[in-house]
Amino acid sequence: MSAALNCNICFIGGGNMAQALIGGLINRGLPATRITVSDPVEKVRQLLQEKDVHVTDDNIAAIKDADVVVFAVKPQVLANVLKPLKGLFEGKLIISIVAGAEINTISNLTGTDQIVRVMPNTPALVQTGAHGLYATDVVAAKDRDLASQVLSATGLTIWVNTEAQIDAVTAVSGSGPAYFFYMMESMIRAGKNLGLDEKVATALTLQTALGAAQMAITSSNSPAELRKNVTSPNGTTQAALEVFDRAQISQNIQTALAAAQKRSQELAQELSDSTK
Template identity: 85%
Template sequence: MSAVLDCNITFIGGGNMAQALIGGLIARGLAPTRITVSDPVEQVRQLLQEKDVHVTDDNIAAIRDADIVLFAVKPQVLVQVLQPLHGLLNDKLVMSIVAGAEIATISNLLGTNKVVRVMPNTPALVQTGAHGLYATDAVNAEDRELASLVLAATGLTLWVNTESQIDAVTAVSGSGPAYFFYMMESMIRAGKNLGLDEKTATALTLQTALGAAQMAITSANSPAQLRKNVTSPNGTTQAAIEVFDRGHISQNIQAALAAAKTRSQELAQDLSESIK
């Protein structure tokens, strides 16, 4: 983390994900005075100013003294945000969490190849995110380490070997929290149908999800083995698993993630074509 503590970091866009990263970085020891946020919304700037970071609505001024510039804007405003900065970022590390924005698109708009593309997920808001990263060979080992350290402030960071794998990361972890929330919804509803009140069904479901995740993270066994360990022959868990299997739940989950990956590819293509 020490390498990041010596850097000035600018966020272009101060939304929820940027705020999560800022909070994580400050908690890890980065001085708020080393952080600048540029956002056009006055309420966002006021909220961030309470963290003692520098705020502005001038993107060019915001990047002037930055070592790292992280773009956290909506895809639909990408062109109007990036084009005025063309040629001004050649000596800086650029990071992007803009959904669907490929490195080639960002590089062309900014005039630099020193770009790291990131697919984060919303648990970063509670410092338990899972971030997939990709960069071309234009980004050296030192800058890759810096990018990893910035994101490690809010969770797990993993590099992928090809940019196309970012679409798989989107399907697995980017959209992934919603899948687990969907499962939680279903379990809470089932608990109520079985006679529990909503508060009890919710508490049991959420704690079970937390416990299962913690077991999977800390155990030497795979999730498949952990599942087998709690599935006694002819027991209650087996009865439930058999219903899942008859409903082809595993196959449906795999098909759902494949659909998410395809949609990620389509959105990236749409964004690229809209800029041309």
């Protein structure tokens, strides 16, 4: 984290994900005075100012002294935000967390190829994010390490080998929290149908999800092995899993993630076409 702590970091866009990263960086020891956030919304600037970071609505002024610039805006406004900044990124590392924005698209808008593309996910808001990162070979190892340090302030960082794999990351972890929330919703509803109070069903479901994730993270066994360890022959777990298998839940999950990956590819193409 030492390299990141000696940098001036600018965020273009101060929404939830930017705020998560800012909070994580400050908690890791980056002085708030080294952070600048540019956002057009006054309420957002006021909220961030409470963290003692510099705030502005002037993007050009915001990036002037930055070593690292994090793009954290909505995809649909990316072109309008970046076109006035083209040519102003010399000597700066760009980290983009803009969904669907390919490196070539960002490079054309900024005039630089010193870009790390990131697919984060919302658990970053509670410092348990899972971030997929990609950069071309023109980005030096020290800058890749710097990007890892910035993102690791809010969770796990995983580098992928090709930009196309970012679409797979989007399908697995970017959209992934919603799949688990969906499962939680269903289990809570089932608990209520079986006679449990909603608060009881909710508490049991959420703690079980947390415990299962923690076991999977800390165990030397794979999730498949852990599942088998919980499943006694002719027991209650087997009865439930047999229903899952008859409904082809595993196959349907794989089909669903493939659909998410395809949509990620489509959105990237749409964004690329709109910025030409």
